[in-house]
Amino acid sequence: MIKVGVIGFGTVGQGVVESLVQLERGLRKEVTLEMLLVTNRRKHEHSEQYALVTDDWETFAARYYDVVFEAAGGIEPVYDYVRFFLKKGVPVVTANKKLVAERGEELERLAAENDTYLCYEAAVAGGIPILNAIKGTLATTSFTSVAGILNGTTNYILTGMIEQNRPFQDMLEEAQAKGYAEADPTDDIEGYDAWYKIRILARLCFGIWPNRDDISRSGLHDVLDWHVELGQSLGLTLKLDGRASVKNNTIIGSVAPAFFTNDHPFSTVYGVTNAVVLEGKAIERLLFTGPGAGKEATANSMVEDYLFHERYKGERQPMLIKEKEQNRIANVLVMVAAHEKKEAEKVVEHLPCQRINTFAADEGEAWWLKVYEDVIPFISKQLGLSLYRVYGAFEKQLVTTNMHHPSSIDETLEQKA
Structure with a gap:
């Protein structure tokens, strides 16, 4: 029997609970939901799982779990919760890109010291199995660069500006109305969301965690409607691009709006879709595309992530750093x-x-x-x-x-x- 704990019971947390049948089928073992940790128990009084819901950390922490799924987001107090379980040797599966990007190096080290693991496939391009492809299928492949369209909100906005000739503000308001953007869209519009994700991708591709100051960040705040229109007249498509490579044994990279010609694969990545391109001598160029977020996509990614780590015990080797071509x-x-x-x-x-x-x-x-x-x-x-x-x-x-x-x-x- 596999006993599961879930931290956070919003959209993604609910998706994880609904996906436990899938987990049971994949493991061929009985799976039971032991407890759900939330910030306010009363908000969930109409939930079918209400009897398992608690807003008391001590109560939640006292239970035994074989795995904990973290779907609350943010750093505090989630960071302390994740550390607690990793120190106990309990694997943690998270979709929390900010936590992983900012504290991932420490948490991975803590997991290794306690013979367990931290899974974060769902933290990057929720519906694309990119991280586990890098860890598993491409475990011995050397990469020269990684790039991606990693934020569905900005891609949706820019797609509408280009295809419908609509102004930025109109598309932002529509994205908010459809739930693609938060009421405060700063993390998306200013490039933080993509910045967290490219740092995670860089760590897996090149074997070390990048210095946060070596990955520059620029969002859409300086993008004007006429910039998009002029680029379009030249056959160019504007996207918020994230990329990383290695120079002098240091990971360098950026998140910034960029134009793509119509022969580039990113030019046809529309709406809330995400895309990742891996480049290397042996693989030339590999393109992955799929949904970047959403209840079903993210929950499915978290469940599959746990299954992957239960089956795959190998580690990607950190010596696979390859220098990019100089002075291009x-x-x-x-x-x-x-x-x-x-x-x-x-x-x-x-x-x-x-x-x-x-x-x-x-x-x-x-x-x-x-x-x-x-x-x-x-x-x-x-x-x-x-x-x-x-x-x-x-x-x-x-x-x-x-x-x-x-x-x-x-x-x-x-x-x-």
Whole structure:
């Protein structure tokens, strides 16, 4: 018999309880729900499981469990609860990306010391089995980079802006009305949600936890409607992109809005769908897509995560860090409003970049720059304008849209760099 405890009884917690039949079938053992820990027991008085609900931590902690599912979210007091069970040798399954990103290194170490494990497949791209694919199927595969569309809320908003030509605020309000965005959407809009997730992905791909300061974060606060429209006129699709790679034995990465050409797989990731791309010498490029959240998807992921860890006892090896290619040249678009143009032209002349072309809009213009990717943060800071990386075959796409561009890069870029 497997005895289960559940922390949190909101949407995801309810989904976990409903999925216990699935767990029983997978384990071929009887599964019993022992107790549910909530913050306010009275709110659940009409639930079928009310007799098992408690809001007293001491009561919940006194029970014996074979596994605990954590679906409450946040860091405190959940962090203390998770530590308590790991120290007792009880495996914990969580969908809590903030907890895992901020405290995962310590919690994994604690789990190992007590011969148990912390599962967090559902913390990243809820309906995509990406973490366990990395741990299991790709356990000895070396990766050069990982990237993803990791936040369904921002992807839904940007999809509507592009496909329906609707303003940002309208799409945000619609996302909130449909339950895709919280009343306070800061974590989604400012990129925190995707930031937590790319840090978790980086840890599994490269074998070490990244330093939080080495993964930069920029949300949608500087994205204007005309930026999206101008990009669309060039055949580009705007997404909130998260990515990580390794340089000098350090994981580096970013979360930022970026444009994708129509030949890039991320350009066709619509609505609340998530996507992850893994790249490496042996695999070239692997694409995973699926639902990023939702009651059924997340609960299913948590149950499957526990089943995976019960069956799979191997560990991904931390020596599989691979350096990315150095000094790659990147395409970027800098959005310059009419009143910013004069000053920006003075600044850009002295920066290590080559200005290739200008694309006009009523509200301003986009400057196409070629730069070495290592200096993009410096250029962005010096200009102080909205700068977007362009991924995919940009030059090739411009040919198909009859946009003028030079056939090669002159020596200016190398001289400036």
